[in-house]
Amino acid sequence: MAEHPHAMLVRKGYEAFTQGDMDTLRGLMAADATHHVPGTGMLSGDFKGQDAIIDMYRRLGEETGGTFRVELRQILVDDRGHAVSLHHMAGDRQGKHLETDGGLVFRIVGDKITDLDECVADLDAVNDFWA
Numbered sequence: 001m002a003e004h005p006h007a008m009l010v011r012k013g014y015e016a017f018t019q020g021d022m023d024t025l026r027g028l029m030a031a032d033a034t035h036h037v038p039g040t041g042m043l044s045g046d047f048k049g050q051d052a053i054i055d056m057y058r059r060l061g062e063e064t065g066g067t068f069r070v071e072l073r074q075i076l077v078d079d080r081g082h083a084v085s086l087h088h089m090a091g092d093r094q095g096k097h098l099e100t101d102g103g104l105v106f107r108i109v110g111d112k113i114t115d116l117d118e119c120v121a122d123l124d125a126v127n128d129f130w131a
Contacts, residue, residue, distance in 0.1 A: 006083040006108050007075040013113065014072040014085065022057065026050050030112040037118050041130020053116075063130075064091040070102075081108050091129075098129040 003011070009028060016024035035047045035056065043063070047056045060068045068091035076084040083106040090099040100122045107115035120126045 004077045004079070005111070006077045006079075006081075006106070009108060009111065009113065010075050010083045010085050010104075010106055011072065014070065014087070017057065017070065020061070022054050025057070026054055028113055029053065030109065030114045033112070033114050033116070035116040035118065038120060039123055039127045039130065041127050043130055044127075060091075064093045067092040073101075082106065083108060093129060096129050098125060100125055 013025060013028050016022075016028070029050050031050055032048065033050060033053060035053045037044045037047065037056070043056055043059060047053045069089065071088045072085060073088060074086040076086075084103060085106070086101065086103045088099075088101050090097070092098075100120055102118065102120040105117040105119070106113055
């Protein structure tokens with residue numbers, strides 16, 4: 001069975017993120033896309049527009065000295081414009097190590113990602129890591 005187009009879009013996004021290919025990531029998102037990051041840390045909040053989102057991704061790498069990694073585990077789709085990804089993330093920052101599971105809820109219109117809502121398994125650990 002062929003992979004659903006929304007799952008393919010999400011998978012392509014994870015591959016681009018892992019490779020640091022911000023041009024490809026930019027092309028997968030609507031110009032006014034928003035990425036919602038939970039928590040209270042320095043990279044929490046709503047990042048509106050491709051430039052703000054790409055800059056936040058750049059800062060993830062910069063703040064962790066390039067150690068931040070995500071490993072895609074699963075993608076779920078509903079054929080109504082939603083996809084959910086489950087992943088494992090890890091990184092090191094200022095003597096702290098983060099290792100937890102997370103996910104993204106994607107809203108997809110046409111062939112573009114318009115909204116990303118991030119969820120994490122251990123919000124306290126994420127908040128501490130980015131404090």
